[in-house]
Amino acid sequence: MDLFDYSLFISAIRMVSPILLAALGGALCARVGIFNVGLEGLILAGAFSAIVGNHYSGSVFVAVLSGAAGAVLVSLLFGIVTIKFKANAIVAGIAVNFLVLGLTTFLLRALFDVKGAYYDKNMEGLPKWDIPLIEHIPVIGKLISGHSPLVYIAFLAAILLYVYLYRTVAGFRLLAVGKNLSASKSMGLKVTAIQYGAVLMSGVLCGLAGAQLSLGQVTMFTEGMTAGRGFIALVAMMLGQSHPIGILGSSMLFGLMDALSVRLQGFSVPTQFTAMLPYLITIIAMFFLKDKGSDSQLSGQQSTR
Amino acid sequence: MTYRLEMNDMTKKYGDFLANDGVSIKLKKGEVLAIVGENGAGKTTLMRMLYGLEQPTSGEIFLNGKSVHFTGPEDGIEHGIGMVHQHFMLFPDFTVAENIVIGREPKSYGFFNRKAASEAVQKLVEQYRISVNPARKAGDCSVGEQQRIEILKVLYQGADIIILDEPTAVLTPAEVDELLNTVRFLASQGKSIILITHKLREVMKVADQITVLRNGRVTGQVKKAETTADELAQLMVGRELQELSERDQLEGAPLLEVKEITIGINSSKPVLDNVSLMVNRGEILGIAGVSGNGQSELIQAISGLKKVDAGSILLDSKDVTGTTVAFRRNAGISHIPEDRYLWGAAKEGSIVDNGLMGYYKQKKFNRNSVLLKNAFRSKVSGWISRFEIKAASMDDQAGNLSGGNLQKLIVARELGFETDFLIAAEPTRGVDIGAMEYIHEALLAKRNNGDGILLVSSELSEIMALSDRIAVMYEGKIAGLLDRKDATEEKLSVLMAGGKENEASKNTAAIV
Numbered sequence: 177m178d179l180f181d182y183s184l185f186i187s188a189i190r191m192v193s194p195i196l197l198a199a200l201g202g203a204l205c206a207r208v209g210i211f212n213v214g215l216e217g218l219i220l221a222g223a224f225s226a227i228v229g230n231h232y233s234g235s236v237f238v239a240v241l242s243g244a245a246g247a248v249l250v251s252l253l254f255g256i257v258t259i260k261f262k263a264n265a266i267v268a269g270i271a272v273n274f275l276v277l278g279l280t281t282f283l284l285r286a287l288f289d290v291k292g293a294y295y296d297k298n299m300e301g302l303p304k305w306d307i308p309l310i311e312h313i314p315v316i317g318k319l320i321s322g323h324s325p326l327v328y329i330a331f332l333a334a335i336l337l338y339v340y341l342y343r344t345v346a347g348f349r350l351l352a353v354g355k356n357l358s359a360s361k362s363m364g365l366k367v368t369a370i371q372y373g374a375v376l377m378s379g380v381l382c383g384l385a386g387a388q389l390s391l392g393q394v395t396m397f398t399e400g401m402t403a404g405r406g407f408i409a410l411v412a413m414m415l416g417q418s419h420p421i422g423i424l425g426s427s428m429l430f431g432l433m434d435a436l437s438v439r440l441q442g443f444s445v446p447t448q449f450t451a452m453l454p455y456l457i458t459i460i461a462m463f464f465l466k467d468k469g470s471d472s473q474l475s476g477q478q479s480t481r
Numbered sequence: 482m483t484y485r486l487e488m489n490d491m492t493k494k495y496g497d498f499l500a501n502d503g504v505s506i507k508l509k510k511g512e513v514l515a516i517v518g519e520n521g522a523g524k525t526t527l528m529r530m531l532y533g534l535e536q537p538t539s540g541e542i543f544l545n546g547k548s549v550h551f552t553g554p555e556d557g558i559e560h561g562i563g564m565v566h567q568h569f570m571l572f573p574d575f576t577v578a579e580n581i582v583i584g585r586e587p588k589s590y591g592f593f594n595r596k597a598a599s600e601a602v603q604k605l606v607e608q609y610r611i612s613v614n615p616a617r618k619a620g621d622c623s624v625g626e627q628q629r630i631e632i633l634k635v636l637y638q639g640a641d642i643i644i645l646d647e648p649t650a651v652l653t654p655a656e657v658d659e660l661l662n663t664v665r666f667l668a669s670q671g672k673s674i675i676l677i678t679h680k681l682r683e684v685m686k687v688a689d690q691i692t693v694l695r696n697g698r699v700t701g702q703v704k705k706a707e708t709t710a711d712e713l714a715q716l717m718v719g720r721e722l723q724e725l726s727e728r729d730q731l732e733g734a735p736l737l738e739v740k741e742i743t744i745g746i747n748s749s750k751p752v753l754d755n756v757s758l759m760v761n762r763g764e765i766l767g768i769a770g771v772s773g774n775g776q777s778e779l780i781q782a783i784s785g786l787k788k789v790d791a792g793s794i795l796l797d798s799k800d801v802t803g804t805t806v807a808f809r810r811n812a813g814i815s816h817i818p819e820d821r822y823l824w825g826a827a828k829e830g831s832i833v834d835n836g837l838m839g840y841y842k843q844k845k846f847n848r849n850s851v852l853l854k855n856a857f858r859s860k861v862s863g864w865i866s867r868f869e870i871k872a873a874s875m876d877d878q879a880g881n882l883s884g885g886n887l888q889k890l891i892v893a894r895e896l897g898f899e900t901d902f903l904i905a906a907e908p909t910r911g912v913d914i915g916a917m918e919y920i921h922e923a924l925l926a927k928r929n930n931g932d933g934i935l936l937v938s939s940e941l942s943e944i945m946a947l948s949d950r951i952a953v954m955y956e957g958k959i960a961g962l963l964d965r966k967d968a969t970e971e972k973l974s975v976l977m978a979g980g981k982e983n984e985a986s987k988n989t990a991a992i993v
Binding site for chain 1: 553554555558564566570571572573574575579583584586588591592593634
């Protein structure tokens with residue numbers, strides 16, 4: 177087995193989508209001035225709700241919707257705490273992560289009466305879409321075609337978010353809120369509504385990311401199955417400087433690292449070591465980007481003098 | 482004719498405190514109304530009620546004869562009232578055009594039409610003769626330009642009544658003149674302007690009507706043509722202004738000598754270029770100049786905040802070049818910095834802690850490195866009563882003080898060191914007339930005591946009132962040195978604009 181081969185990149189693309197979706201969600205929050213550390217919890221909520229929806233309805237479509245809905249509910253909680261009650265977003269985000277971890281473990285037992293993981297071979301996973309024409313193109317065809325719809329949605333979301341932020345009026349206003357809250361208020365923008373909108377939308381995106389995790393490869397839920405992907409997404413967001421296209425690039429890098437770390441296990445490299453790879457890359461990447469984080473809007477509001 | 486705006490008997494109570502007590506104003510189309518008063522007189526409260534940011538306890542607002550009731554700034558904007566805030570409300574990363582159209586963006590199918598935005602702004606620029614570059618980033622614009630963006634913003638919103646809150650506090654004299662011209666032009670175009678300020682010279686230049694507030698009450702409502710700056714000052718302060726005390730004639734020995742200092746020796750345009758000056762004991766040396774001509778660097782070089790590339794600085798004939806700030810402070814240099822928030826105070830700290838700065842090392846205030854805060858509290862409370870600093874408590878955050886009161890605290894602290902030499906940079910920026918009188922008097926007393934003061938100010942009137950000699954800085958050099966008795970506004974203005982001392986003064990830009 178080679179270290180780099182064709183299937184590595186195919187699995188990389190699959191690994192990209194949850195990170196990319198969640199990172200875009202995080203970016204939306206960052207753009208309205210809220211640092212959402214709770215991505216991990218939101219993804220987990222999405223993954224669990226998707227399995228629950230799948231179990232009770234038997235429909236994959238309903239499962240994906242319920243995954244999104246589950247994460248939106250949690251993000252609403254996060255929004256109320258940070259926007260309405262003005263709690264520190266970092267503390268609230270960490271709370272969300274632990275809350276969801278505990279809640280899903282508890283509900284796993286309460287609903288399915290199992291510990292650790294829930295798996296039902298009758299459950300249907302996400303379909304694989306073969307894209308006509310493209311699938312027949314040599315090399316690229318196999319790379320691009322044959323993924324779950326959520327993979328395509330992830331890439332589409334990045335492009336749509338770019339258009340939204342930099343081409344539409346609504347996106348412009350969203351950016352404005354993150355850049356200078358009091359100035360936005362003084363111009364009569366509906367600041368609170370915009371912030372809630374961004375937080376809820378990040379819930380939707382994280383829910384989809386969770387659904388891809390629990391329904392995309394093997395159809396199952398395990399406790400803490402996100403395994404730090406929410407944090408990787410957070411880093412991807414910062415590395416991409418909350419810019420959709422930048423995030424697309426950084427997420428691809430991390431997806432590749434993710435796939436690579438799985439692959440390395442086949443070379444009898446200890447899993448503990450390979451699991452460090454994405455974080456190692458992050459630290460190195462941060463080194464090169466140290467002065468460029470200002471546009472992520474997390475360095476505080478601009479002071480007006 | 483009906484008035485465009487009438488505010489009748491406005492009263493606003495905060496608990497027991499009457500911020501506005503039965504204030505009424507009237508404003509016609511094309512008229513400039515100045516509302517003057519000292520800090521805390523209730524000017525801002527009145528405007529906040531007009532703009533919908535604050536609900537009146539009682540009173541009525543009429544627009545074009547119709548009673549209106551505002552619940553938020555959107556309502557104010559909706560009814561054609563625009564406010565230019567004292568602290569600009571800009572997005573530094575957005576372009577000028579984006580800053581202006583935000584909230585009312587030209588769009589098609591939800592997409593932001595940036596080209597149309599640029600054109601709309603360009604049209605306003607031509608219509609109202611306010612020059613900005615729509616494509617530039619707001620953060621790259623000068624302060625004067627940023628203010629013009631703010632004005633264009635309210636014009637774009639279609640405001641007929643424009644409120645300018647202390648608009649000149651941050652501007653250079655040339656920018657002030659340009660702003661005043663703009664205000665007159667806008668009035669001639671049928672806009673009604675409310676100017677909130679405590680600078681009477683500006684009021685006398687542009688206002689048609691003047692309303693004076695003191696302690697929340699109207700103390701005078703006059704036409705500009707029928708009043709004088711002196712009368713307004715009296716109405717504001719509630720007493721006659723005092724003349725400055727006598728200046729003792731002192732022949733002091735040299736105290737501070739700055740010899741040929743240069744900063745930025747390797748650049749084609751050094752920020753300080755071979756500057757020499759001397760401050761004698763019992764003398765105030767004034768440094769005039771449009772800000773940004775090297776004054777800041779000169780102050781920082783003398784206080785030790787910036788290294789000089791060449792030249793030397795002598796205090797009492799001892800060379801202090803290259804020594805630390807602490808060393809120089811011990812040697813006898815105190816310093817009222819030009820930017821009180823950047824250099825002068827820690828906003829988050831309490832008033833006591835801010836007063837303590839620089840004193841904590843003195844034996845009186847620490848015992849074996851343990852601070853004796855109680856000993857210090859009595860000192861600070863002394864300052865608070867002497868300088869009439871309006872503070873809720875000594876333990877309140879310094880940042881909660883109004884700018885003028887914080888300035889008084891810093892002035893009190895620096896005078897309290899009782900050093901031989903004092904750098905006073907913009908000592909009265911943003912303070913009201915009463916406090917200004919007090920600070921001027923304190924500086925003069927220090928001079929009469931035989932100490933030396935280097936006074937740097939962008940207010941020419943302040944320089945001329947206090948200085949024994951006046952040096953004018955232009956592009957990092959001393960452009961001229963005038964004696965108190967020879968200094969006239971014209972001569973100084975010419976020097977400030979880069980002209981020669983003997984040049985005819987009449988046809989140069991009036992920087993007053």
